[in-house]
Amino acid sequence: MTSFLLFSNNIDHERNIMQSLHLHIIANENAGSGNGTQILLDVKKHLITHQIPFTIHLSEYAGHAITLTETLAKTTLRTWQENDGTNHESYPLLVALGGDGTVFEIQNGLANYPTIPFAYIPSGSGNDFARSANISREPIEALKQLLNATSPSSFYSLKYDEQTTKESFIISNNLGIGLDASVVAKTNESKNKTTLNKLKLGSLAYLFSMIGLLFKQKGFKLTVNDGQTTKQFNNAYLVTNSKHPYFGGGVKILPNASIEEPELELIVVEKISYLKIARLLAKLAKGTHTSSPYVTIFRSKTMHLMTKSRQYGQMNGEVIEPRAFNAILSTVEHLIWK
């Protein structure tokens, strides 16, 4: 943990905020295949130059950002409402520095503290949460954006309650079952992602894995209940629940989804011939795939999804090892400082 404490009356006068901030940055230096290290250095330099106090909490292993967040929530962080103006200390603001996986860990660390806000400096390869929340994907721009913000705004994330294992997760982006999950599992294993990230072409890694798996992924049985009707699919292929339009690093799969609305959306694509897949991909590129007869979109505040067979899953790009899903999906409100 590194801290840089400065007196609040030295805070940069450019910042038009009522109260000074002390940033608590939880950083994954491995994000974006190691780009996180340089981004963290740039962020520190900017904060020191502008005399903004901060403390760095490094994520040292997968899952560490969850416990770091929980500890900070118990000991240091405050809700924005607790900030009644009589407190002359800087407001301790939690900042996630990393990719969508880091956002996933921070939000799950805040599961019991949903009224504590967090800010975000994107440093991953996909950065779909930044897209959906209108946060600049340029890290220093995102830092300037959060320093100029004066209060948090609410947004909705997915809540995934697995009935079989009794596990519960908060997911800012999407929960995928089937094709996209297999793509994430394969991409994370492959060396392509590292190489392409170095070339700043991280999204292409997903595309390469996808092309390979388009033909391999088999259709599977899926039951969806959206609170009103139950629909059975015999040949589901791509099943993605999302709180916003994007997946896989900017692909607009659910164009009408929004983090500002409490409804979640689900897209189910059925297994079709290779020629039809190629046509559907062309439609996806144009954003007209939603009218395809092989595509079903659900929109609701809660959904129940069941698969009989074991399938890969993914949450914000984190792999769920193959399981038969019995998933209740709903939404939960959190606060983003942007």
Ligand SMILES: Nc1ncnc2c1ncn2[C@@H]1O[C@H](COP(=O)(O)OP(=O)(O)OP(=O)(O)O)[C@@H](O)[C@H]1O
């Ligand atoms: N010190 C660490 N060593 C290894 N893995 C880590 C460490 N810290 C965090 N992680 C794990 O790295 C995973 C990926 O991180 P993150 O999502 O931040 O970057 P990314 O995968 O490059 O970005 P994106 O998800 O946007 O593609 C997270 O799931 C997290 O659990």
